[in-house]
Amino acid sequence: xxxxxxDIIPLPQKFYEQPTLDLAKALLGCLLxxxxxxxxxAGYIVETEAYIGxxxxxxxxxxxxxxxxxxxxxxxxxxxxxxxxxxxxxxxVVSGGEENPEAVLIRALEPRFGIEYMKNKRGIEDxxxxxxxxxxxxxxxxxxxxxxxxxxxxxxxxxxxGFSPESISVGKxxxxxxxxxxxxxLWRFWITDNKYVSRHQKSEYVYKVxxx
DNA sequence: AGCAAGATTAGCT
DNA sequence: GCTAATCTTGCTA
Numbered sequence: 001x002x003x004x005x006x007d008i009i010p011l012p013q014k015f016y017e018q019p020t021l022d023l024a025k026a027l028l029g030c031l032l033x034x035x036x037x038x039x040x041x042a043g044y045i046v047e048t049e050a051y052i053g054x055x056x057x058x059x060x061x062x063x064x065x066x067x068x069x070x071x072x073x074x075x076x077x078x079x080x081x082x083x084x085x086x087x088x089x090x091x092x093v094v095s096g097g098e099e100n101p102e103a104v105l106i107r108a109l110e111p112r113f114g115i116e117y118m119k120n121k122r123g124i125e126d127x128x129x130x131x132x133x134x135x136x137x138x139x140x141x142x143x144x145x146x147x148x149x150x151x152x153x154x155x156x157x158x159x160x161x162g163f164s165p166e167s168i169s170v171g172k173x174x175x176x177x178x179x180x181x182x183x184x185x186l187w188r189f190w191i192t193d194n195k196y197v198s199r200h201q202k203s204e205y206v207y208k209v210x211x212x
Numbered sequence: 213a214g215c216a217a218g219a220t221t222a223g224c225t
Numbered sequence: 226g227c228t229a230a231t232c233t234t235g236c237t238a
């Protein structure tokens with residue numbers, strides 16, 4: 001049964017209150033933690049995508065579409081937005097603040113704690129395959145539609161400080177080819193050369209992150 | 213009330 | 226590369 005080090009504590013609400021594109025980059029290297037009665041699982045975020053309604057045709061909140069599903073996107077930053085995609089649950093961090101329906105999709109993790117737990121959940125052994133996709137990582141951590149609306153500042157599902165990536169790559173988002181010009185927005189971010197990203201793609205440019 | 217589409221994945225050809 | 230899985234959402238009527 002995996003236990004976490006004591007210095008792993010949730011990031012504060014303030015962390016989520018930055019522009020969505022900044023947050024999408026700031027999330028890289030952060031630790032995503034899920035605690036359940038069965039155990040603890042956690043991994044470093046290595047890939048994200050920004051969805052910025054109402055002007056983003058690829059976002060569920062495009063044109064301020066406000067429904068039972070998108071409602072949480074209109075609420076405060078730092079809440080959990082989960083939804084079903086075919087047979088899979090996808091996990092997002094709400095951003096943009098109240099009345100600005102924006103979110104960051106978490107697309108891939110690098111497994112860190114509770115790896116046996118994740119292997120059991122996924123029914124496989126290969127490490128990268130455990131969490132290198134948005135539907136895979138939710139299954140590995142046990143994140144479900146039930147987590148919809150949960151504040152990420154609190155257990156059992158929260159984010160904590162991890163490490164600072166040296167370099168961040170930028171490219172087009174995945175799987176939104178029918179979203180008009182939005183398909184070309186460079187709103188996908190990943191840790192350069194990280195082997196746990198969901199797909200390899202040519203980076204349009206690369207940020208060199210200064211060490212702090 | 214009916215229906216087409218989907219921010220995906222696994223397995224097979 | 227192709228397709229089924231599986232079900233909710235949201236749009237049309």
